[in-house]
Amino acid sequence: MDRTESFPRRQARTRRFTLGEPRDFRVSDDGSRVTFLRSSGPVDPANSLWVLDVVSGVERLVADPGRGAAHDGGDVPAAERARRERVRETASGIVSYDADEALTAAVFALEGRLWRVSLVEGGPPEPLAASPGAFDPRLSPDGVLVAYVAGSSLRVTGDAAGDRAVAGEPGETVTWGSAEFVAAEEMGRTRGHWWSPDSRRLLAARVDTSPVPSWWIADPASPDAEPVGVRYPAAGASNAEVQLAVFEADAGSGAGVSDAGSGRGRVDVAWDESGWEYLAGVRWSDDGLLLTVQSRDQRTLGVLQADPDTGACRLLRSVTDEAWVDLVPGVPRLAGSRLVTVENREADGSPVRNPPQRWKSDSSSARTADQVAARSLCVDGEALTPEDMQVRAVHHADEAGVVVTASVDPAEVHAARVGWDGTVERLTSGPGVHGVAMSGDTAVHISRSMDRPGRRCAVRSARRKGPDLLIQSHAAEPGLELNVEILELGPRRLVSALVLPAGQVRDGDAPLPVLLDPYGGPHAQRVQRAEALFHTSQWFADQGFAVLVVDGRGTPGRGPAFERAVRGDLAGPVLEDQVDALRAAAVIEPRLDLSRVAIRGWSFGGYLAALAVLRRPDVFSVAIAGAPVTDWRLYDTHYTERYLGHPAEEPGNYERTDLTPLASGLERPLMLIHGLADDNVVAAHTLRLSQALTEAGRPHTVLPLSGVTHMTPQEEVAENLLLIQLRFLQDALGMPVLAPREQPPRDNEGAAGE
Numbered sequence: 001m002d003r004t005e006s007f008p009r010r011q012a013r014t015r016r017f018t019l020g021e022p023r024d025f026r027v028s029d030d031g032s033r034v035t036f037l038r039s040s041g042p043v044d045p046a047n048s049l050w051v052l053d054v055v056s057g058v059e060r061l062v063a064d065p066g067r068g069a070a071h072d073g074g075d076v077p078a079a080e081r082a083r084r085e086r087v088r089e090t091a092s093g094i095v096s097y098d099a100d101e102a103l104t105a106a107v108f109a110l111e112g113r114l115w116r117v118s119l120v121e122g123g124p125p126e127p128l129a130a131s132p133g134a135f136d137p138r139l140s141p142d143g144v145l146v147a148y149v150a151g152s153s154l155r156v157t158g159d160a161a162g163d164r165a166v167a168g169e170p171g172e173t174v175t176w177g178s179a180e181f182v183a184a185e186e187m188g189r190t191r192g193h194w195w196s197p198d199s200r201r202l203l204a205a206r207v208d209t210s211p212v213p214s215w216w217i218a219d220p221a222s223p224d225a226e227p228v229g230v231r232y233p234a235a236g237a238s239n240a241e242v243q244l245a246v247f248e249a250d251a252g253s254g255a256g257v258s259d260a261g262s263g264r265g266r267v268d269v270a271w272d273e274s275g276w277e278y279l280a281g282v283r284w285s286d287d288g289l290l291l292t293v294q295s296r297d298q299r300t301l302g303v304l305q306a307d308p309d310t311g312a313c314r315l316l317r318s319v320t321d322e323a324w325v326d327l328v329p330g331v332p333r334l335a336g337s338r339l340v341t342v343e344n345r346e347a348d349g350s351p352v353r354n355p356p357q358r359w360k361s362d363s364s365s366a367r368t369a370d371q372v373a374a375r376s377l378c379v380d381g382e383a384l385t386p387e388d389m390q391v392r393a394v395h396h397a398d399e400a401g402v403v404v405t406a407s408v409d410p411a412e413v414h415a416a417r418v419g420w421d422g423t424v425e426r427l428t429s430g431p432g433v434h435g436v437a438m439s440g441d442t443a444v445h446i447s448r449s450m451d452r453p454g455r456r457c458a459v460r461s462a463r464r465k466g467p468d469l470l471i472q473s474h475a476a477e478p479g480l481e482l483n484v485e486i487l488e489l490g491p492r493r494l495v496s497a498l499v500l501p502a503g504q505v506r507d508g509d510a511p512l513p514v515l516l517d518p519y520g521g522p523h524a525q526r527v528q529r530a531e532a533l534f535h536t537s538q539w540f541a542d543q544g545f546a547v548l549v550v551d552g553r554g555t556p557g558r559g560p561a562f563e564r565a566v567r568g569d570l571a572g573p574v575l576e577d578q579v580d581a582l583r584a585a586a587v588i589e590p591r592l593d594l595s596r597v598a599i600r601g602w603s604f605g606g607y608l609a610a611l612a613v614l615r616r617p618d619v620f621s622v623a624i625a626g627a628p629v630t631d632w633r634l635y636d637t638h639y640t641e642r643y644l645g646h647p648a649e650e651p652g653n654y655e656r657t658d659l660t661p662l663a664s665g666l667e668r669p670l671m672l673i674h675g676l677a678d679d680n681v682v683a684a685h686t687l688r689l690s691q692a693l694t695e696a697g698r699p700h701t702v703l704p705l706s707g708v709t710h711m712t713p714q715e716e717v718a719e720n721l722l723l724i725q726l727r728f729l730q731d732a733l734g735m736p737v738l739a740p741r742e743q744p745p746r747d748n749e750g751a752a753g754e
Helices: 007-013 078-086 181-187 257-262 531-542 560-566 572-588 604-615 637-644 651-657 660-665 684-695 715-733
Strands: 023-027 033-038 046-053 059-063 105-110 113-118 126-128 134-139 146-150 153-157 164-167 174-176 193-195 201-208 214-217 228-231 241-248 266-269 278-285 288-294 300-306 313-320 333-335 338-346 373-379 390-398 401-407 414-418 424-426 433-439 442-448 456-461 484-489 494-499 512-516 546-551 592-602 622-626 670-675 701-705
Touching: 007 531, 007 715, 023 433, 023 442, 033 442, 059 105, 059 113, 078 134, 078 181, 105 134, 113 134, 113 146, 134 193, 146 193, 153 174, 153 201, 164 201, 164 241, 181 278, 181 637, 193 278, 201 278, 278 333, 288 333, 313 338, 333 390, 338 390, 373 401, 373 560, 390 433, 401 433, 414 433, 484 531, 484 572, 494 531, 494 572, 512 572, 531 546, 531 715, 546 572, 560 572, 572 592, 572 604, 592 604, 592 715, 604 622, 604 660, 604 670, 622 715, 637 651, 660 684, 670 684, 670 715, 701 715
Parallel strands: 373 390, 512 546, 512 592, 592 622, 622 670, 670 701
Antiparallel strands: 023 033, 033 046, 046 059, 105 113, 113 126, 134 146, 146 153, 153 164, 174 201, 193 201, 201 241, 214 228, 241 266, 278 288, 288 300, 300 313, 333 338, 338 373, 390 401, 401 414, 414 424, 433 442, 442 456, 484 494, 494 546
């Protein structure tokens, strides 16, 4: 690609330098093959499916959207577009796939059509008979049948019997086989149907959204277009009703949709008989059918074992917490007769068994006060991991133990194998953020660091001798010289990043206006040792700012006590930590000009930015709030009630975090940016705050983005949003308005080609 293009343009065209990176790895159960998705180059958004032979090291293209299988150039079913929005998918082509455990075959959807491809024999993908609008295909474990969703019904295809309905029924509010909004947006459950291990049966979710309030997403730029109706479960409102049923895989053959939904071969699963509100997860393996369920207040999580023959459920374990119980990817799961969970445990020994050794990070940290509690790997309720190890996800379990990713230093994530006796073996090394996909004797290690751009994807296997096998990336390099220092600031030792203009050192003389660039809320970290997290911050620094990024209370990686400090108040502790870190950074770096402090953010970061300038004009000079939540009563049940409780029971929590009552106090420039097609944080958040500001006579700027959702993948929008924000900040802070400064391209920039 053109190395002379500006950084905002390059970042927009490459979707933040992710296009061309390998992703979505799966390893065959014998460790001989690895499958993954990758596009052809740094500006190609269309992913293809690849398979790697571990022994020979040969990569083979098995499905290319541009050859034989149609490119999804815009005719994507509405349900699939909604699924992509929930998982923040910005690519096209093959964006997801399913395969059997042996990786002999894979299935995927393109433009509402289904395809199956052999991963062993080669040959072009074959189209499958399917109803229009097909999405979310799942291959049966034996590789014969494919279950998928079309419209409101769950269907099966792939054999001589052809395409047929398994579950479905008439009605605009009922769907079979897909996940409801809060499950996909907040719980990490993006699917609604699961195969039995013997390929004979399907477990299907029936979702009825009739109790959920109807909201309407309109496009003011197209007044001739009808508004899009969505069922949005705002805090305090009713959730969708979710039921489960087991069907014989051929039960719908020759039957109508209504017959399949309520007729032969159906066994209802009584998962919600004890009043559980949320179905958070399903795992069906040879060891049994497990359901993860939650109470409405999320203070109790249940692990149910369901009998697919009778539909009866038995409670295997109940986990409670005074604040909330976390949902951790990969658990609960059964490993033989062992129940593997991740639970919060106190470091004082109740009820933790101290493991035989501690697990150390490569990066030292003086933080000890955080070790009040740990997110621990537990087996049958007994903690196996050390008290300084925060488990983030579980990836694999076998006879040797459990493979997890975890942190000691919150700015790093490492993979480790935890033996059934509690011994811990580090699988990754070097400061950075590491992930893993593994099966058999083969593992794919996915690593990011501050030392190199992009991901390093390395295959390590007992089948090979010599160094790791690297999977090629076609992604472009950002071409930035990073000037980032990871710090621990203030009395709470807040993990922060100070980003200075490239080439500058601390002992310079010129004062620098400060730009805070946080997310700052639950679930997400901005400060980790991965260079991709600082591209935009570095570009702003190169325009003459000192950029400060702070992970305050509520953010993950430092343990349950640190995260739970925001229970009941998503405003006070969060904003206080930003201010404390700012003042502590100014002691370390005297050039920070505390008379010129800006803040920008998106989503929760947008809420934090608007909160900062409204509540602390003595500190903040200007704010840019992108897609901000302004009234938490307008956000969804599962996320909001976890932190603020039910609005009817704890109304004070919502009152203290609402931004609109603060409108009359606005004294500083504020820009509000919002996509009008956003169905996650709807535009009403920005419009209601703008209305309150107008009624209070407070000037402000509103930038509406027609046709834009909570993501901004459109190249022109993404590029110009950065430039518009820069000009707004320069004007507000009295900085000279100059053309954006770009670092000269490095010699190896763009070497991967297009």
